[in-house]
Amino acid sequence: MVLKLGGLTRRQFTNLCLGTLVMASLPLAGVQALDSVAREDTLVTESPPAGTTFTNYNTLNPFVVGGDPRSHLQFVLEPLFYWSNLSAEHIPFLATGYEFNDDYTSVTVTLREGVTWADGEAFDADDVVFTFEMLRENGEGAKDLVNAQEVATALEKATKVDAHTVRFDLKHPDPRFVLGTLTVTFNKGVFPVPQHVYNSVEDIAGFQDNDIAAGHPIGTGPYQVVAAVPERIILDRRDDWWGATEGVWGDQEGANYTDLPQPKRIITIPRNDYQQGAQAMLSQQLDWMAEAPVPIMEPLLSQAPFITTYSDREPPYGNIDWWPTSLFFNHDSEAVSDPEIRRAISYAINAEQVIEVFHQGYAELISSPMPDFEALGVYNEALEPVAKEHELNAFDPEKSAEIMTGIGYEKDGEGFWSKDGERWTARIFAAQPLETQGPIIAEQLRRAGFDATFTRTPDYRQIIFSGNFDMALWGHGGAIYDPYETMFLYHSDFYRPVGEIATRFWRWKNERFDELTEKVAQLPIGDPKIEPLVKEAFTIWMDEVVEVPISEWYHRIPFSTVYWSNWPSVEDPYAPPTISHWTALLVIHGLEKTEG
Amino acid sequence: MLWLGTLARRILVLVAVVVTAATLNFVLPKLAPKNPVASKLIEMSETGASVGDIESLLKVYEAKFGLDRPIVLQYFDYLGSLFTFDLGYSISFYPTRVADLILSALPWTIGLLFTATIIAFLLGTLLGALVAWEKAPKFLQVVTPGIMVLAALPYYLLGLVLIYLFAFVWHVFPLQGGYSILAFPGWNWGFVLDVLYHSLLPALSIVLASVGSWALAMRGMMVTVQGEDYMLYSEANGLRPRRRFLHYGVRNAILPQMTALALQLGHIAAGAVLVERVFLYPGVGMLLFRAIERSDYFVIYGVVFIIVVMVALSMLLVDLLYPLLDPRIRTGAAA
Numbered sequence: 062m063v064l065k066l067g068g069l070t071r072r073q074f075t076n077l078c079l080g081t082l083v084m085a086s087l088p089l090a091g092v093q094a095l096d097s098v099a100r101e102d103t104l105v106t107e108s109p110p111a112g113t114t115f116t117n118y119n120t121l122n123p124f125v126v127g128g129d130p131r132s133h134l135q136f137v138l139e140p141l142f143y144w145s146n147l148s149a150e151h152i153p154f155l156a157t158g159y160e161f162n163d164d165y166t167s168v169t170v171t172l173r174e175g176v177t178w179a180d181g182e183a184f185d186a187d188d189v190v191f192t193f194e195m196l197r198e199n200g201e202g203a204k205d206l207v208n209a210q211e212v213a214t215a216l217e218k219a220t221k222v223d224a225h226t227v228r229f230d231l232k233h234p235d236p237r238f239v240l241g242t243l244t245v246t247f248n249k250g251v252f253p254v255p256q257h258v259y260n261s262v263e264d265i266a267g268f269q270d271n272d273i274a275a276g277h278p279i280g281t282g283p284y285q286v287v288a289a290v291p292e293r294i295i296l297d298r299r300d301d302w303w304g305a306t307e308g309v310w311g312d313q314e315g316a317n318y319t320d321l322p323q324p325k326r327i328i329t330i331p332r333n334d335y336q337q338g339a340q341a342m343l344s345q346q347l348d349w350m351a352e353a354p355v356p357i358m359e360p361l362l363s364q365a366p367f368i369t370t371y372s373d374r375e376p377p378y379g380n381i382d383w384w385p386t387s388l389f390f391n392h393d394s395e396a397v398s399d400p401e402i403r404r405a406i407s408y409a410i411n412a413e414q415v416i417e418v419f420h421q422g423y424a425e426l427i428s429s430p431m432p433d434f435e436a437l438g439v440y441n442e443a444l445e446p447v448a449k450e451h452e453l454n455a456f457d458p459e460k461s462a463e464i465m466t467g468i469g470y471e472k473d474g475e476g477f478w479s480k481d482g483e484r485w486t487a488r489i490f491a492a493q494p495l496e497t498q499g500p501i502i503a504e505q506l507r508r509a510g511f512d513a514t515f516t517r518t519p520d521y522r523q524i525i526f527s528g529n530f531d532m533a534l535w536g537h538g539g540a541i542y543d544p545y546e547t548m549f550l551y552h553s554d555f556y557r558p559v560g561e562i563a564t565r566f567w568r569w570k571n572e573r574f575d576e577l578t579e580k581v582a583q584l585p586i587g588d589p590k591i592e593p594l595v596k597e598a599f600t601i602w603m604d605e606v607v608e609v610p611i612s613e614w615y616h617r618i619p620f621s622t623v624y625w626s627n628w629p630s631v632e633d634p635y636a637p638p639t640i641s642h643w644t645a646l647l648v649i650h651g652l653e654k655t656e657g
Numbered sequence: 658m659l660w661l662g663t664l665a666r667r668i669l670v671l672v673a674v675v676v677t678a679a680t681l682n683f684v685l686p687k688l689a690p691k692n693p694v695a696s697k698l699i700e701m702s703e704t705g706a707s708v709g710d711i712e713s714l715l716k717v718y719e720a721k722f723g724l725d726r727p728i729v730l731q732y733f734d735y736l737g738s739l740f741t742f743d744l745g746y747s748i749s750f751y752p753t754r755v756a757d758l759i760l761s762a763l764p765w766t767i768g769l770l771f772t773a774t775i776i777a778f779l780l781g782t783l784l785g786a787l788v789a790w791e792k793a794p795k796f797l798q799v800v801t802p803g804i805m806v807l808a809a810l811p812y813y814l815l816g817l818v819l820i821y822l823f824a825f826v827w828h829v830f831p832l833q834g835g836y837s838i839l840a841f842p843g844w845n846w847g848f849v850l851d852v853l854y855h856s857l858l859p860a861l862s863i864v865l866a867s868v869g870s871w872a873l874a875m876r877g878m879m880v881t882v883q884g885e886d887y888m889l890y891s892e893a894n895g896l897r898p899r900r901r902f903l904h905y906g907v908r909n910a911i912l913p914q915m916t917a918l919a920l921q922l923g924h925i926a927a928g929a930v931l932v933e934r935v936f937l938y939p940g941v942g943m944l945l946f947r948a949i950e951r952s953d954y955f956v957i958y959g960v961v962f963i964i965v966v967m968v969a970l971s972m973l974l975v976d977l978l979y980p981l982l983d984p985r986i987r988t989g990a991a992a
Contacts, residue, residue: 095841105838109704112947113937119753126701126708126718127751200709205717207701210709248705266721267752288841291761292834292939295841330838333937337833346838383705492703519950520691522699526711538705562695562711564702641704 095288095295101624101654104324106349107332107341108132109641114291115331121278121286122270123252124196124206132329133294134252135643137179137280141170141189141253142239143644144246146541147380147634149435151244152318152647155184155253155281157311159243165234165585170243172225175309178255179279179299186221191256193219193229195265205266208251215242236585240542245643247383247541252643255279282646283322296327317635318650324625327649332641339619342368348621351640353378355421358617368619371638372631377423379617380631380638381434384536385427386495388502388609392569393559394531396487401468403606406532408461409509410502412454412611419498424612426454429599431540431547433613440544440595447596451603453610458509465510477512486512487531490521495534498611502534526566528559533566536614543586544595548578551607567608574601627653667976671969678965683735686949686957687728693748693952694718722748722955735958744959749951755959758944765835766933766940769856770925773863778918780864781871786907788872789879792898801872808869813931816862820935823858830858833937859936863929874917878910885909912983919975923968 109131110116120128123138130138141156159170176184193216199206200213215238217230231238244250258279262268270278273286283302288295298321303309305321313319332338332351339361341347353361358378362368371380388410390397397403416424428448431437448454465478473479487506491499499515506513513532518524525533539547553570557563577598584591616639620628629638629648636647695715702708719725722745723734738744744755787793788801807815824832831837831854840851882888883906891905933942941960948956 095843100839103839113943114939114947116750119750119757125752126698126714127749127753129701129704129706131704203717204709204713205721208707210714211707214709249707269752290842291758292836293841328839333833337937340832341838520689520696522703523690523692523695526695526699557712562699562715564709564711 096297098297098326102323102325103328104326104349104625104649104652105328105330105341105347106640107338107347107351108294108329109332109351111332111351113331113333115289115294118289118291118294119271120269121273121289122265122268123254124208125266125268126205126207128207130252130643131248131641131645132331133286133289133296134278134280135645136284136296136327136649137278137282137286138252138254139280139282139646140243140245140250140643141172142244143647144240144244144542145634145636145644145647146246146383146434146436147629147637149542151240151542152316153313154318156243159239161236161239161585165231165236165238165583167228167230168238169222169226169228170239172227173309174225175303175306176281177303178257178281179285180255180276182255182257184253184255184281184303185224186227187224188253188256189227190219190221191260192251192253195259196251199265203266212242212251234583237543237545237582240586241546247538247637247642247644250643252280284327292331294329296329298322298325318647320650322646322649323652323654324649342619342621345621345623348623348625349640350619353617353619355423355617358619359421361619365621367621367623369622369628369630370617370619371629371634377420377615377617379615380634381432382536382614382616382639383432383434383541384538384614385430385432386498386534386536386611386614387427387430388489388611389533389535389567390569390606390608391528391530391532392567392607393528394487396485396531399468400605401464402485403609405461405464405509406506406511407606407609408452408455408457408464409506409511410609410611411456411505412609413456414505415498415501416612418501419495420612420615424615427610427613428453429547430537430550430602430608430610431544432537434541436542437540437544440592443592443596444599447600447603453603461509472510476510477507478510484512486514489513489515489532489534490518490525490530491515491534492521492536495536498534502532523562526562526564528557528561528563528566528568530566534611535566544591545578545581548574548581548595548598551602552578569605569607571601571605574598577601622655624655625652626655627651664977667973671973674969675965678969679736679739679962680732682958682961682965683732686952686954689952691952693954694722694724696951697748697751718751722746739958739962744955744962747948747953747956749947749953749956755955758956759941759959759963762939762941762944765938766942767925768852769859769938769940770863770929771922772856773860774867774918774921774925776860777864777867778871778914778921781868782875782907782911782914784868785872785875785877786879786902786910789876789883790902790906792902804865805869805873807865808867808873810866811931812862812866812929813935815866816859816932816935819858819862831855835939856938859929859932859938862932862935871914871917875910875914878913879906882906882910909983912979915978916975919971920968923971924964925967 110129115132117127117129121134122128123130123134139154143152143154145152155173155176157171157173159168161168172186178184193212196206196209196212197216200209204210215231215235217232220228222228242251273289283299284296285299287297302321304319310319335353335357338350339357342350342361343365362374370378372378390403392398412426416422429441429444431441433441470478470480473484478485489499489503496517503513503515524530537547539550550565551569551574553575555563555565556568556570577594581591581594618638629636635651637644638648698708698711698714702711708714723731746752747755747758750758784801787797820832823830834855836851836855840848888905891901930942930946933940934946945960
């Protein structure tokens, strides 16, 4: 008896196997063909989220958990306002202005006339009211959308006054509502979405808005997503962008964002390892790299005269970020709950050495947890004498030892601090970008007698945020235009017991600090009454040694000038030069095509 | 009828293997202390995104993913999802469905690994058979041991060496990726050639590292087969060496190779995880690597389940194919 498989001969069976193999490769045929665009008209960028593939390539709804506008939506959607932090400029975009009532419980926003969505529908008050009401309702109910809880905390109701006027009634006086919620800066703020698309969607938290063939996602911005696969997202310029219409910009006419941007196509690739990005920059395939630390940047600049940075081809090779870094304490950890121990640790840390090793010397010590942005200069200056008085950045191992001895510790046989026969021990964790600082800090502490170990683990986020750590190297991401956002980082509203995930992981509480923060929240930006409140609050912060400040954080971003020029620079800081911030469209508006 | 009984028994074994492996697949990722939803939300807040109170958002999303249910119910949910071939949403790629992620990665892996495995199998088997065959060209005796040395090297290590030499030092091949930065997937010659160009180094690392193992195994079998009476008999009958080599030697020696090939093909769906990682190749191996890194349970379940089913089906296929290759095993023939 000869076995036959379903009546097939051996040859037929082989043919069937080969046919199946060919069929298996057919999903590739599902991608649409793209028009070709010349390289010199194309801007190639490297974008977060980091990894070998985009985790968000299929998610084109800005409010979905998992959606990340940085690689696509920030070129498609536009906000009511932008804040350009390096030039301290508030830029009305889809709005033209706003007016608060006397007690800051209501703000009326005027929308720009002549703005249209990509499908030709007019952008108006209905879209804005829909977006904010949708978020408010979600924040008060299902709570499964990004931005929803923040909007629900602040907003009582958004109401259409007329086609181009919206009134936002607030739950409590909030002079920062426009800058904090209606304005896009860094990775904050709300992008309005089209009511005529979203109002028919039942589950917005699961809505991907990814029907690219049908022209989705629909935005008001000058770019349209034309293709998205895990390894690539491509956007083409819409030449019918509303902003290129004469007369729509009024007084703002002439600013570099009022013309059609010059790149006809944007190709974004996932931000992966530095070597890959550097190689692509050198081979002129990539125009805008996401980030390059000094050890990558210096050889890159020496090999490629066509590469530049925000500070030109000179150190520090970039611009400061809103993420000044510190050694944070877990105030619920027994090891560091005593402020005297924290003070002793502070004296044991040589932040200058960390800067020397980690930033190759190209960063500055900080005297407060606020970045040295232009808008914050007055507050940072006011805090300098307080920091000096508290010897904030002082490295003094002898003083550290004196404090430890004063509170009853003595060194054991191996030279580590012990009390009642028990050695003091602590574990340090770090955010991924600061991982290489961890061993330096741990060694500095060990040399001063603190038995600290640095632990590197893939689940560091969960460990830190659930409070199962003693110390952590991290950054702030608070104040941009005003100290309030940094003060709010330390508000006890964020306190959660160990075991629960806390949005702010340091678990420090201070009633007076809370009161001062709440007072600042009531005052308008720039009010002279803010400065003494800030000074008092950060005096408490320094008295309690809430953390050990280390340094400013720099974004070091290489730009290629082969195809594109006029990148933001110290001389012309027209926009933050960071692709990982939602203001990157402002940079693209400013780029100029080179002569080749 | 006897054949149908054998088939039924084999299918029963297949079901038992799949259910056991699927159960392990459910349990093992859960042993890790990491909460993937919490990590995802914290990562978002880390970039500055306004996620509000993470703890309350965590509860909402754990409920969405069914992770707030008792573990036994989660297990039954999981089995149900396997039966319906719907593993729901990925945690790290939310709200993209697991099936969409696997489907977009599968062509890359099949294209690379199927071709590389078949080339390595054919080359290795032929080389192994020839090395053991006394009438084979002499140069093979010199070349083959060198190739066998490569069998001792893991794919990914060889991959790193190839990247260093061919991409970093000599700039002959690209460093990483499935295609060039300026290319985009589509059915056109430019893209096909670009993909082939990018697949050469990873394929070469797989072929070089595995051809030696295939050759070693085949050589051992050929040596055994050559001592058999039927080989002597075929020679005594004056059959041509080529016929004796292929029809009497290789055909009898190849059976264990086929079993191994079936197992290898079964693993293709998983990709060569480390090779894809080293070359940043956008296949299923890379998807699995990232899913494990982020404890993305549902993607791990999906990819591993496909491997389990593929291996089990490959074994079934081998069981069914053996009789075609070896007349002695044909069901009922002995009777």
